[in-house]
Amino acid sequence: MKRFLVAANNKMMGFYLLIAVLILWQIAPAMGWVNPTYIPAISTIASESAVMGAGAVFTHIGISLRRVLLGFICCVAAGLPLAFILGGAIPQAALVLRTLMQFLSQIPAYILYPVITMIWGVGEGSIELVIFWAGFWPILFTTIQGIQDIDPKLIRAAQAMSANPFFLFFKVIIPAVFPNIMRGIRLGMSNCFLILIGAETMGGKEGLGWLISNSTRMAKINRVYLGAFLAAILGFALNFAMQKLESRVTKWKEVPEEAEI
Numbered sequence: 001m002k003r004f005l006v007a008a009n010n011k012m013m014g015f016y017l018l019i020a021v022l023i024l025w026q027i028a029p030a031m032g033w034v035n036p037t038y039i040p041a042i043s044t045i046a047s048e049s050a051v052m053g054a055g056a057v058f059t060h061i062g063i064s065l066r067r068v069l070l071g072f073i074c075c076v077a078a079g080l081p082l083a084f085i086l087g088g089a090i091p092q093a094a095l096v097l098r099t100l101m102q103f104l105s106q107i108p109a110y111i112l113y114p115v116i117t118m119i120w121g122v123g124e125g126s127i128e129l130v131i132f133w134a135g136f137w138p139i140l141f142t143t144i145q146g147i148q149d150i151d152p153k154l155i156r157a158a159q160a161m162s163a164n165p166f167f168l169f170f171k172v173i174i175p176a177v178f179p180n181i182m183r184g185i186r187l188g189m190s191n192c193f194l195i196l197i198g199a200e201t202m203g204g205k206e207g208l209g210w211l212i213s214n215s216t217r218m219a220k221i222n223r224v225y226l227g228a229f230l231a232a233i234l235g236f237a238l239n240f241a242m243q244k245l246e247s248r249v250t251k252w253k254e255v256p257e258e259a260e261i
Contacts, residue, residue, distance in 0.1 A: 025041070029041045029044075037221065040225060045222055048222040049226060059206065060206055060207055061208065064196060064200065064208045064209070068192050068193050070131075071128050071131030076185060083144045087143065087147030088173065112133055117202075123203075130195055131192045131195055135191045139184040146177035147173070150172075154176060183250075186242040197231050200213070209227075211223065212228060215227060
């Protein structure tokens with residue numbers, strides 16, 4: 001029993017401060033420490049979801065989740081193959097494209113979004129494109145770095161045993177690069193979600209970002225906080241899931257901290 005309580009306490013350790021902040025937030029307006037008009041209690045914010053209705057709340061969550069997952073899948077589908085081409089199959093291409101790609105990757109997605117909307121207009125396509133831009137670069141660069149960090153001795157050892165290209169790629173290269181792939185995927189997902197809320201705020205129709213923006217214009221303060229809390233919960237859940245997946249499949253190898261093409 002004692003061992004169970006110790007294990008449970010260790011798992012909850014990171015949540016104690018968050019719980020304390022939420023409790024303080026709940027009692028601060030009632031105690032008159034803050035103005036409840038501008039900083040409502042947690043219970044007041046939660047009750048706003050009942051005012052909106054469960055259907056509306058889950059609709060906004062579902063739309064945001066669909067957008068971020070679609071953009072993220074596109075990032076992975078484009079970033080991983082390109083990384084293997086530039087990092088391994090055609091390494092000379094990386095030398096040619098290095099400066100251009102580093103320059104483009106420094107353009108923040110939120111700055112690019114107004115340009116995208118001027119060209120393609122406000123809509124789903126623009127939101128997905130800016131999500132793709134935000135998540136693509138971490139996946140690409142981290143995977144390329146992993147390919148470049150492969151120990152040449154592994155390649156030579158496999159070739160000395162007459163390994164064919166198929167075996168070399170799937171049994172040597174992929175396992176060696178996999179920790180970097182997972183780290184890039186986690187960072188890409190995080191970037192995709194962060195820019196999602198901003199893009200929805202500026203030009204979305206429905207979604208959590210739109211809920212926050214529209215509620216601000218309508219001066220519905222409780223609903224603004226509700227949208228922010230829902231966004232934080234969704235972002236936390238996605239990041240937590242990606243961290244668990246990464247730690248589960250890459251326990252055996254430490255991942256480099258830096259990734260640069």
